[in-house]
Amino acid sequence: MRHIPVLLLAALLAVLRPAVAHADVLYGLVSESGTTRLYEIDAATGARTPIFDTGIASTALGTHAFDPVRRRFFFSSFTSLYAIDIPAATMTSLGVFASNIEYDPATDTIYGLENVAGQYTLFAIDPDTGAQSPVVATGITSTAAGISAFDPGGRRFFFASLLPTLQLWRIDLAGPTVTPLGSFAGNTEFDVTTNLLYGSTVDSGQVKIFAIDPLTGVQTQVLATGVSNSAAGSSSFDPIGRRYFFSSLSELFAANLTTATVTSLGSLALPIEFFRSPALAGAQGAPALDWRGIAVLVIAIAVFASRRLMGS
16 A cells, blocks of 8 residues: 655645635725825724835825735826835835726736827836836827726726716727727726626715626616715725725725625725735635645655655
C-alpha cells in the first residue's frame, strides 16, 4: 500500500487551511478640516477609521476607481489623478487627468474619458506611470460626472452623456465601438455575477435602484429605497453579498438587493469603493490559497517525485 509522505500531507493541509475571515470594507474619501482623508468603513456596521490624509483640499466629483489586487484607491483632484497605495500608506500623482475612471484588473489598466478637441475620448492609462493611449473617440460632447462602470469579462466600458441626450453608452473595447443604450441611470455599477448594470435615479421623491440590460438598455426596478436624494458619483457594489452602496447628500447607505432592505452606514463618504478580502471570500466558500502552502507543496512534490525515481 502506498503512503503519502508526511511533507506532502503537511503541504496539502497548509494549502487547504481555513482562511481567517476579515470584515469586508468600503474605502471612501471624506473632506474635513481643509483636507481629504481616506477612510476604511465597515460595510456591515459603518464603523470607520481614517487611514490616509491626502493633503488635497478638494477632489473631482465621482472620479474614482479601485485596484482590488494591490489595494490601490484612485481618485482625482481637478488637475491630476492620484493613486493611494493602501498597504504602503503612500500616494502618487499620475500627472494626468481623466474623468469617469474605471480600473481593469485583467490588464492592470485605468480607463477614463478626456475631452479632446470638443469630444470625449476614452484613454487607457498606466496606473503606475500615468502614460496614456487613446482607445476610441466617442463623438460625445458632454458626460455626466461619476457615472461609469466596467465589465472586465466582456471588455465593456459604460458611461453617460448629458447632451444632446441624457443616456447611457456602451464602449466595446474589442471593436472599439460606441453604442447608445437609450436609457439613463446615475451611479452605475456592473455586476459580474449577473452581467447586469445597476443604477439609481430619484423618482417620485425617493431613490430607486434599477437593473439595466447592458445590451439593450432595458431597465427593471429592483428596489425603492425610501431615501429622498442621492449624491452623484458615490456608489459601489458587492457582487457576493448583493449589496448596492450609495450616498444621499449627507448619509451612506447599503441596499441589500436580496432582502430588499436599506441600512444606514452613517455619515457621507464620497466617493466609495467596496473591497472584499480574499481571506473572507475563502472563508465563505472554497478554502483560501496560501502562498506558503503552495511553496511547501511544490517542494514536497519535487521531493516525492525524486524519491519515486530513485526507488524505481
